[in-house]
Amino acid sequence: MLQRKIETLLFLAGRPLTVKKLCELTEAKKTEVHDACELLVKAYEDRKGGLLIQKAGDSYQMVSHPDVRKLAQTYAKEEVSGELTKPSLETLTIVAYRGPVTKAELEQIRGVNCSLILRNLLIRGLVEGTFDKTKATTVYDVTHDFVRFLGLAEVEELPDYVKLHDHETLLKILNDNVQAEEANPETTVD
């Protein structure tokens, strides 16, 4: 029943709804809502109908299926621009894999100040920021607009997501590689 309710709400809204909002409206627990949403995502994928349920961060949205993109684009009259500059794409990639991520973490990975690029992505609606009370700073996530851009059900479907999502995992993989190299050194200075 909860699944049916959520399906209705996502249809009516048309826009993304957060798990929190869905909990309020259905008067169900967070874990229940979350599970029901995940089942919906799966069910819509398996159906191969004209629609999909997409996940981005903590919210879900009902959207047209990528297979009917042309028709949907004509009808929605929405301009979709695939043009992203290299720095924008780099930043988006890190936010997609690492989100929720802080600006400091982003800058640590890219090695450059990201204020203006972030502002640009926020304005384009590809990234959104929320204040994280525990970290006492803003954390960034990709939006539904970005997921819609990819045509995936959720960012977790990105290649190598598990490896690149978690910093510790990534460090471990990189360190293991370093150790392997050290066991078999190729030392040539200039």
Added chain:
Amino acid sequence: MLQRKIETLLFLAGRPLTVKKLCELTEAKKTEVHDACELLVKAYEDRKGGLLIQKAGDSYQMVSHPDVRKLAQTYAKEEVSGELTKPSLETLTIVAYRGPVTKAELEQIRGVNCSLILRNLLIRGLVEGTFDKTKATTVYDVTHDFVRFLGLAEVEELPDYVKLHDHETLLKILNDNVQAEEANPETTVD
């Protein structure tokens, strides 16, 4: 494939679409569209999900399932009432002081995408959009209802209107001085 297309269109429209309109959009024959629609009606009935495809006269519409009618009503009420968030109030205020203003200008001022907030303000009858031929885009203003609600005859009566409408800070961000300024850095080691 035709069924998938029709399903997508009915979702995107969110209102009834005539068979004629569906024929135009899908470039299919009337009998084909009719048959596909009937199959969709049946499929949605059998699924017992949160949605139905309903036929009324010569039109088809995607609607919420009667079983979840109460929830649908709650949601509909939610959309148009309930407290406005601070970002919404901010956007409303900018439209009031700065209107007529484009979505792009609003976003430049606020530094985030404003699509959903604008949508909400439009639904609530607080803001209205008109197409500006010169700018070839929609410009937004607050509605007369809202101005009256504030107890004013016109927006120009807002406190400090003249000063804030063309505030220097506002003009700077709109002129996008942000990236233009090429600094000439001077590194002094002492």
Added chain:
Amino acid sequence: MHQVKISSFEGPLDLLLQLIEQEEMDISQISMAHVTEQYLRALEAADDIPADELADFLVIAAKLLLIKSRILLPQLQVEGAEEATELERQLKIFKEYLEASRGIAKIIHKRRFTFGRGKPAMVIEEEFSPPKSLTVATMRELFLGVLRDIEPIIALPKTVMERTVSIAEKIEAIRALILDQAIISFQSVMGSAKSRTDVIISFLAVLELVKQRTVMVTQNVLFQDISIKRLDTPPEA
């Protein structure tokens, strides 16, 4: 002399990675040391680096100098092993995401876009519903708040410049790391230094003079036209 051929680069790590890959080397401290001079030359040649990124390029330049000095002059027993390892790790992580971004570009290129509905389904009727507690005084406050939020963004280039200057402190820290232990060794090393190490040696030499407080160094453009002025005040004991 090795010719540097770098078409365009988006940031310091991007440049560094391109140089290493051009040499067909793996990411390591050795390969980073190997391309240090090329990095500095590429930086010198690029006059279009935006002011807001110059500081970031300088940070990496300083780290590279540290790594190079550790490898070339092991007798100095320069510290900073941790910082060197950190840059190596940072570059490897950057490379992972750079490759991932190419994957994302491919997905976008397939143009499997999806679309949502701009407005609620028709069952929801528009209805005038104003925010009940909103007053014109509140609106004025809100608007002033918006203006306050914009100020730092307009001021951004200026803060970036201040940051660039603060890199001097970063280099100062490295100077301390290297020179505190190495002043004497340097004077002997300098005489024999040939072109391969010219850049690092002159850099370090200048830092040494700075350390002795006999000169003041000013630099208008990165690694160009370093002007050295003798100070009138006597050196400290």
